[in-house]
Every structure is written in C-alpha cells, then in structure tokens.
Amino acid sequence: MTKFLLSLNLAVKESLVIALDEFSFIDTIKQSMYKQSSLLKGIGDDAAVIGSIEQELVISKDMFVENVHFAKHTMKSYDIGYKALAANLSDMAAMGAKPAYYLVAISIPNDWPISEVYSIFQGMRDLADKFEIDLIGGDTVSGKELVISITIIGYGQKDRIRYRSLAREGDIVFVTGTLGDSQAGLYILNTPGNYRDSSYFINRHQQPIPRVEFALELMRLSRFSLNDISDGIASEANEIAEASNVTLVLKEENIPVHLAFQQFDSELQYKWKLFGGEDFELIGTVPREDWGTVQSVADKMNVKVTPIGYVTQKQESGFVLLQNRQNTVQRLDKKGFNHLSR
Ligand code: ADP
Ligand code: MG
Numbered sequence: 001m002t003k004f005l006l007s008l009n010l011a012v013k014e015s016l017v018i019a020l021d022e023f024s025f026i027d028t029i030k031q032s033m034y035k036q037s038s039l040l041k042g043i044g045d046d047a048a049v050i051g052s053i054e055q056e057l058v059i060s061k062d063m064f065v066e067n068v069h070f071a072k073h074t075m076k077s078y079d080i081g082y083k084a085l086a087a088n089l090s091d092m093a094a095m096g097a098k099p100a101y102y103l104v105a106i107s108i109p110n111d112w113p114i115s116e117v118y119s120i121f122q123g124m125r126d127l128a129d130k131f132e133i134d135l136i137g138g139d140t141v142s143g144k145e146l147v148i149s150i151t152i153i154g155y156g157q158k159d160r161i162r163y164r165s166l167a168r169e170g171d172i173v174f175v176t177g178t179l180g181d182s183q184a185g186l187y188i189l190n191t192p193g194n195y196r197d198s199s200y201f202i203n204r205h206q207q208p209i210p211r212v213e214f215a216l217e218l219m220r221l222s223r224f225s226l227n228d229i230s231d232g233i234a235s236e237a238n239e240i241a242e243a244s245n246v247t248l249v250l251k252e253e254n255i256p257v258h259l260a261f262q263q264f265d266s267e268l269q270y271k272w273k274l275f276g277g278e279d280f281e282l283i284g285t286v287p288r289e290d291w292g293t294v295q296s297v298a299d300k301m302n303v304k305v306t307p308i309g310y311v312t313q314k315q316e317s318g319f320v321l322l323q324n325r326q327n328t329v330q331r332l333d334k335k336g337f338n339h340l341s342r
Helices: 002-029 077-095 115-129 181-190 198-206 212-220 235-244 259-263 266-275 288-302
Strands: 037-039 058-067 098-108 134-142 148-156 171-177 225-228 246-251 281-284 305-313 320-323 328-333
Touching: 002 115, 002 134, 058 077, 077 098, 077 115, 077 148, 077 212, 077 225, 098 115, 098 212, 098 288, 115 134, 171 246, 171 288, 181 198, 181 266, 212 288, 225 235, 235 246, 235 266, 235 281, 235 320, 235 328, 259 266, 281 288, 288 305
Parallel strands: 098 134, 246 320
Antiparallel strands: 058 148, 098 148, 171 281, 171 305, 225 281, 246 305, 320 328
C-alpha cells in the first residue's frame, strides 16, 4: 500500500513539473500559420479538426526511444527530431501518399534541458516546412526516458495506394539511392578513425531524406508495389514478397552502394547493405513496360534508381532469393541467410 502511494505521489509530482511550463512550451512549438487548407482547427483545443476531402486518408505512427532507437552521443537533439519525422514521412512515401499533418507525443526526462527539447522540435519543424506539413497536436509529459511518438496523416489517390501486395510475376525490382550508408555513418560515429566521405555517411545517418516527391511523381503508374527501407532490404523485400505471394530474385552485385563504401571491411559492407536499416530509401516492383517511366522520373527528380532483380512466381525455396557473383543462389531471410542445398 505504502509503495503504491509513493509511486502515485511521484507520478503526480512529475506531471506537475511539466504542467508548470506546459502551456508556454506548447505556445512555443505551435506554428503561427498552417499550410494545409483542409485544416479547420490545429493546436489549442481538445483535438484537431480536419475537413473532409475526396481522397483516401493514409495514417501511420512510429515511436522512438532513447538508447533503443538513438543515442545522445551520435545524434544531436535537432537530428533526433529531424530523423523521427523523416521516418514517418518515409512511410507516407512508401504508400504513395502526400503527407499533410503530424502529431507529436513526447515524454521528457527532467535532466533534458528545455532548450534541447526545443531543438528536437526545430529539427522536426525544418523538415516539416520542406514538405509543407503542419503540426496539429500531440501530448507532452515527463518520464524517465526521452520517448517521441509521431503520428502522420497524408492523402492518397484512389487506386494509387502503393500496397506491398501489388508485386506481380515479371515485375522489375528496383531501389532508390544507395544502401548501407546509415549503418556506415553510425559505425564512423562510434569507431574513431580516418574515413573517406565521413560527413556524407554521418549525414545519411542523422538526416536521411525521405523519398516523398519521387513516389508522388510516379502517380501516373497504375500499379506498383512499394516499401521503404527502414529495417534493411532483406526485411523489406520479404515483406513485399509475402504480401504479394511471389518470390523476389535479387542480384547481389546490383545492390547499389556509395563509392566510398568499399573502404569498410567486406563483411560489414555485406551486412549493412542487406540488413542495415534506416536508409529510408524505397524498394519497389514495377511492370517491365513501366521501367522507362521510373527511370525518367528519377532523372527528373535527381534520384538514383537501380534495377536489382525481378519478380517470379512463388518458389518453394523461399520468398527472396539472392544470386551472387558466382551465380549461387541463397535464400535471403528477413534477418539473415539460409543456405540452400542446391
Ligand atoms: P488536453 O488536456 O485537452 O489533452 P493539452 O493541454 O494536452 O490538452 O494540449 C493542449 C493543446 O496542445 C492540444 O491542442 C494538444 O494537441 C497540443 N499539444 C500538446 N502537446 C503537444 C506536443 N508535444 N506537440 C504538439 N502539440 C501538442
Ligand atoms: Mg493532452
């Protein structure tokens, strides 16, 4: 009983600490103007209100916990906010949706200076401005760890949502950008040494670019499947294959990496490009006849796209098969390899 009262007291005290500043805090993070015309009420009432428009609503949520998803010594406060929102924007890109709104729930430990918390919100704000999305609500509490949870809301066109289940036999598999960069950046941050292009890799880790505009430019294509690379291509390719009930055959040597990637140990390269997450690039499958469109859109948007394989009917041997330089084929599971007997 005593124990219960004690913890209850603590909880009350913690919420009071926040309550003292909560209103000026919210006033500071609140936008003075909103960009989205469908917004009827933003921050300042019990809930935000969005007017209805004739499009599909696409909604997603992500959570970021200190020392699980990021650490203070590798991420500035600004980057924590930036990257948290980038991850949410990347989910919108992967659905082919146009992001419009976001809400932020944050738990703030008492030892985090309020100026650092504002930096987190500044990181989000700068990225939000680029994509013209509005912060329309959230919640602010104190807690033992820094936890940020973002909800993002976007609009998708009818029959143009890019579900994972839309891969079909004969499609070309492609990825944007280069893979493994984020993990290389994290490695550089944690392992002092002399590296080529270190600021490139570190930037890819701290401030990834979600491929929203690229996905929206592909609106003219009637069907293709898309997934964003948050957990590594092995995992994302498996998700597409399972949802579509097909097999993806990938060529290892075609998986694109940055020029200076070769400076790292070959085992690390292998691990990062296949299983390293957080590049926030896109993997997709398109009908062969649409590949030219994908390439020309990519050229126009200055985004690198690379064909890395093809879709075939579901194989007994697995959902994702990786073919290496020696033409041996391995099953590529979400988190590792499974050597095939043949
Ligand atoms: P209530 O008590 O009705 O839940 P709050 O005092 O929690 O309201 O919040 C007041 C307003 O500030 C609401 O519009 C809420 O969405 C917004 N808000 C609170 N915390 C945040 C935050 N971290 N980010 C964005 N908006 C927030
Ligand atoms: Mg509230």
